[in-house]
Amino acid sequence: MTVQLLVAPALCFLFSSAPTTLSPHLIDFAVIIIYFVMVLAIGFYLKRYTKSGQDFFLAGREMTAWVAGLSFMSANLGSLELMGWAGSAYEYGILAAHWYWIGAIPAMLFLGIVMMPFYYICKTHSVPGYLELRFDHATSGLSGICFAVMTILMSGVNMFAMAVVMKVLLGWNIHFSIWVSSIVVGVYVAAGGLFSAIFNEVVQFFLIWFGALLIPIIGLIESHGWHGMVARIHANFPGQDFTHLWRGLGHFNTNPMGIHWTGIVFGLGMVTSMGYWTTDFLVVQRVMSAKDLRAAKMAPVIASFFKMAVPFIVILPGLLALAVLPFHLVPQSIAKAGEYTYNAVLPLMLGRYCGPGLLGLGITALIAGFMAGMAGNVSAFATVWTYDLYRPFMRKNASDAHYVAMGRWSSIIGILVSIGAAYVAMRFASIMDYVQALFSFFIAPLFGTVILGMLWKRITSKGAFWGLLAGTIASITMFLLMRFHPRSVAIIALSPHAKVMAQNVYQALWSWVVCVLVTLIVSSLTQPRPEQELVGLVYGCTEIPSEGHYPLLKRPIFWAGVSFAVFLLLQWIFW
Amino acid sequence: MDPETRNQREGGDPPHRVAVGAEDPPEGKMLPVWFFVGIIFLIYGVIILITGLLEIHHPPATVLAAELHPTIWWGAILTALGGFYVLYFGPWKS
Numbered sequence: 218m219t220v221q222l223l224v225a226p227a228l229c230f231l232f233s234s235a236p237t238t239l240s241p242h243l244i245d246f247a248v249i250i251i252y253f254v255m256v257l258a259i260g261f262y263l264k265r266y267t268k269s270g271q272d273f274f275l276a277g278r279e280m281t282a283w284v285a286g287l288s289f290m291s292a293n294l295g296s297l298e299l300m301g302w303a304g305s306a307y308e309y310g311i312l313a314a315h316w317y318w319i320g321a322i323p324a325m326l327f328l329g330i331v332m333m334p335f336y337y338i339c340k341t342h343s344v345p346g347y348l349e350l351r352f353d354h355a356t357s358g359l360s361g362i363c364f365a366v367m368t369i370l371m372s373g374v375n376m377f378a379m380a381v382v383m384k385v386l387l388g389w390n391i392h393f394s395i396w397v398s399s400i401v402v403g404v405y406v407a408a409g410g411l412f413s414a415i416f417n418e419v420v421q422f423f424l425i426w427f428g429a430l431l432i433p434i435i436g437l438i439e440s441h442g443w444h445g446m447v448a449r450i451h452a453n454f455p456g457q458d459f460t461h462l463w464r465g466l467g468h469f470n471t472n473p474m475g476i477h478w479t480g481i482v483f484g485l486g487m488v489t490s491m492g493y494w495t496t497d498f499l500v501v502q503r504v505m506s507a508k509d510l511r512a513a514k515m516a517p518v519i520a521s522f523f524k525m526a527v528p529f530i531v532i533l534p535g536l537l538a539l540a541v542l543p544f545h546l547v548p549q550s551i552a553k554a555g556e557y558t559y560n561a562v563l564p565l566m567l568g569r570y571c572g573p574g575l576l577g578l579g580i581t582a583l584i585a586g587f588m589a590g591m592a593g594n595v596s597a598f599a600t601v602w603t604y605d606l607y608r609p610f611m612r613k614n615a616s617d618a619h620y621v622a623m624g625r626w627s628s629i630i631g632i633l634v635s636i637g638a639a640y641v642a643m644r645f646a647s648i649m650d651y652v653q654a655l656f657s658f659f660i661a662p663l664f665g666t667v668i669l670g671m672l673w674k675r676i677t678s679k680g681a682f683w684g685l686l687a688g689t690i691a692s693i694t695m696f697l698l699m700r701f702h703p704r705s706v707a708i709i710a711l712s713p714h715a716k717v718m719a720q721n722v723y724q725a726l727w728s729w730v731v732c733v734l735v736t737l738i739v740s741s742l743t744q745p746r747p748e749q750e751l752v753g754l755v756y757g758c759t760e761i762p763s764e765g766h767y768p769l770l771k772r773p774i775f776w777a778g779v780s781f782a783v784f785l786l787l788q789w790i791f792w
Numbered sequence: 793m794d795p796e797t798r799n800q801r802e803g804g805d806p807p808h809r810v811a812v813g814a815e816d817p818p819e820g821k822m823l824p825v826w827f828f829v830g831i832i833f834l835i836y837g838v839i840i841l842i843t844g845l846l847e848i849h850h851p852p853a854t855v856l857a858a859e860l861h862p863t864i865w866w867g868a869i870l871t872a873l874g875g876f877y878v879l880y881f882g883p884w885k886s
């Protein structure tokens with residue numbers, strides 16, 4: 218799910234000394250090459266339809282709920298996510314599924330039902346754009362700068378991650394992978410803008426599913442079903458509980474993650490996931506491209522059903538690896554030459570079950586995941602740079618064509634800067650690890666600013682700015698404290714046993730609290746904007762169009778209820 | 793708030809050029825994304841299916857459960873799905 222929670226294990230994978238994992242055949246390379254040709258062809262095909270700023274940055278606002286929803290999912294379903302979380306499932310068991318269920322579903326439904334009407338009605342092009350309409354240039358600029366810088370660095374780290382994974386899996390040269398993948402992504406995003414990114418993301422979504430789905434299916438056949446798998450895990454790891462979601466969360470030291478249920482519910486479910494799914498423009502941009510308000514509300518609801526199913530292709534392979542692999546994987550910190558780390562789970566299982574052709578499809582799924590993530594970052598960067606930084610601060614009244622050209626150029630420049638970041642990551646991996654963490658930490662306070670501004674008209678521009686700044690600084694401070702003064706972990710994360718994931722969750726929670734408190738205090742001391750200026754931006758000042766004229770089965774609220782019921786059912790089944 | 797942004801906010805819905813245009817634009821009506829999904833599935837399905845059929849009597853020894861012939865049935869599923877999407881969403885469908 219959120220970046221900081223998966224990047225640490227994924228980066229560990231990059232520096233693993235594990236041997237090359239897969240042995241592809243010629244047919245597998247053919248499958249991979251066809252994929253690259255296809256995504257470029259889609260980009261060039263869509264270029265002719267990308268003429269205005271609305272086309273380039275918002276895909277013409279023509280996407281149906283299904284296309285926007287699948288693209289929304291795909292932008293989140295990068296390969297770092299796939300491999301990182303499969304590794305986490307091996308390390309923490311089914312607890313990792315919290316990041317897909319309570320760490321995603323309530324937030325996605327909240328975005329669709331509560332927040333999307335405001336984003337859509339005000340016709341903003343981005344989340345910083347909403348902050349500009351609701352508050353002022355300062356708040357929007359602060360969030361725009363942080364987002365642009367961190368997004369592009371994140372894209373670089375993705376790029377480097379993909380290159381190293383290709384080296385580990387296939388023995389490919391790192392420079393070759395970096396340049397080929399970036400040129401392909403740069404060309405198709407610069408050609409077709411968000412149109413191209415979204416179309417490719419939908420294709421990538423299907424490839425990821427059909428490339429990874431065979432692992433759990435054949436794995437369950439080999440393990441003789443779920444109960445057979447659980448029995449094997451107990452035999453391989455006696456005394457450890459890897460298959461219950463909530464049962465071990467009553468105390469910090471009765472689960473493999475060292476986390477308490479309050480951290481999962483409040484830190485993950487209410488702050489981190491809400492921040493990521495409702496304010497990270499990388500994913501929200503996809504929903505803003507919907508053709509009408511109903512489609513915009515339905516898109517996250519549709520995506521929530523698929524998100525709930527993702528553990529089947531990510532978490533289950535990790536659990537199956539606990540059951541069927543004849544050797545134990547090890548943490549990166551103690552891995553010796555020739556040993557496999559946790560994050561090699563997915564490639565190992567791919568090699569175990571997939572022969573020629575299917576292996577190519579599986580590898581293509583991983584490449585598709587990387588490219589979806591990279592394209593998401595680049596297209597979001599181009600929008601925020603052009604509309605939230607370049608237009609308000611550098612050139613205010615240029616033509617639409619000028620901004621489209623700027624969008625194309627900023628996509629290319631973004632890719633080049635990302636390549637630079639990839640090479641920096643190659644030399645200073647730990648620095649890049651920190652950079653990504655900071656990116657995510659910015660999201661938690663941003664959620665505080667957006668949600669307060671959206672729901673309460675009394676919040677002022679000054680309150681928003683200082684709250685956002687204070688929350689971000691608090692987040693960075695806590696991060697550095699826990700890294701350089703390990704004793705502070707017991708205070709911030711409430712337990713000395715808290716692992717990195719638990720630390721991140723509590724850090725997000727406290728930074729959100731700081732943001733909210735500072736915003737409320739400063740707002741109470743300053744003058745709010747008149748109500749008539751807040752129409753279309755704030756709850757209570759905005760008339761939300763009724764869904765009453767739609768039949769029940771076409772109402773987003775109905776499907777959101779169904780989705781939430783399925784979510785609760787899953788908690789009960791795997792309690 | 794700058795004038796352009798204000799206009800954007802106050803303007804009506806954008807024209808749905810591709811989705812509901814009364815006349816097709818000069819560049820032609822955009823193909824739905826499902827067609828592209830269909831093409832890639834069809835190509836992959838055929839490749840994987842043929843690979844599976846070629847190795848039916850000597851499946852790869854390094855792969856577990858190869859006797860289940862996942863390459864054949866997965867290739868068949870992809871081919872069928874891809875074929876359906878291409879036929880249903882292709883440019884020949886008005």
